[in-house]
Amino acid sequence: MLRRFDSETTLSWVLSGLAGMTGATAFTHSSGYFVTFMTGNTERAVLGYFTEAPQLALASLSLIAAFLVGVVVASLLRRHLWKRHPHGASVLTTAALVLSTMIDLEVNGWTGREVTFTPILLISFGMGALNVSFVRNGEVSIPLSYVTGTLVKLGQGIERHISGGGVFEWLGYALVYLSFLVGAVVGGILAVVTSGAQLLLATTVVCALVSTYTYFHIDRAQAEVG
Known part of the structure; x- marks a missing residue:
């Protein structure tokens, strides 16, 4: 196995857990917004106009756009700045999480x-970026928050x-x-005993620690091997 x-x-397991925790943060401390579930947002964006909830439809479209922008920006930085x-x-x-927490x-x-909603938009942007963490041959190899795709592959x-x-x-x-799933459970448990800002801060700290370790240890080790 090793x-x-x-x-x-x-x-990938750690970052998937982080995605679950972040999604729980946004869902439990907002009006039920999804930052990891773009299929649900797409359905809401369409069906909101048929259920007399145009504001929810517009919000869902905004979350999709923020997620997409996160993917594009992270991909550009990966290609031109983060080569190593x-x-x-x-x-x-x-x-994105730091900025959302501050706001x-x-x-x-x-x-x-x-x-x-503004911090939720920033979180959605961050989730889009996070999904570009694992790329092989120019395509995402492990979609961290695309649970449907993960279950199909499973x-x-x-x-x-x-x-x-x-x-x-x-x-x-x-x-x-x-x-x-574990990340979502942890986020849900923390949501019961914390405020929105407190849970956002906790998620930000976890993400910062993982990013630091990844950026200075795993990426450096892979660069040396390569």
């Missing part, structure tokens, strides 16, 4: 329960295992999914 799961694979730091996208996510503290204070891996393959055909995808 030969098959290297440091990059382990990092393939996982540098987490730095951009950290910056929420200014607007709602340390004890305010709700996180306003199902395909189970089929390959049944048809004669090994456990590693599906185990990696199962662990990515489990990490996202």
Whole structure:
């Protein structure tokens, strides 16, 4: 197992958990906004106009746009600036979380329960960027917050295992999914006992620590090997 799961694979579990925790932060301390579930946002953007909720539809469109911009900006930085730091996208996510925390503290204070929409937009931007953490041949190889895709790959891996393959055909995808689930549970538990700003700050600290370790240790080690 150790030969098959290297440091990059382990990092994918950590970042998937971070995505789950961040998604829980936005969902539990807002009007139920999704920052990791663009399928749901797309349906809301369309169906909001049929259910007399145009404001929700517009908000969903804005979250989709912010997520997309995060992907584009992180991809540009990866191509032109982070050539020796393939996982540098987490730095951009950290910056977005720092800014969202500062804005929420200014607007709602340390004890305010709700996180306003502007910080949620920044979080969605950060989630888009985070999904560019793992790229192979110019395409995302591990979509951290795309749980539907992870489950499809998990199902395909189970089929390959049944048809004669090994456990590693599906185990990696199962662990990515489990990490996202654990992150969401941790975020949900913290949401019960913290305010919006407090949970945002906790998420920001976790993201900053992971980004620092990734940027200065994992990326450097991979650059030396390469």
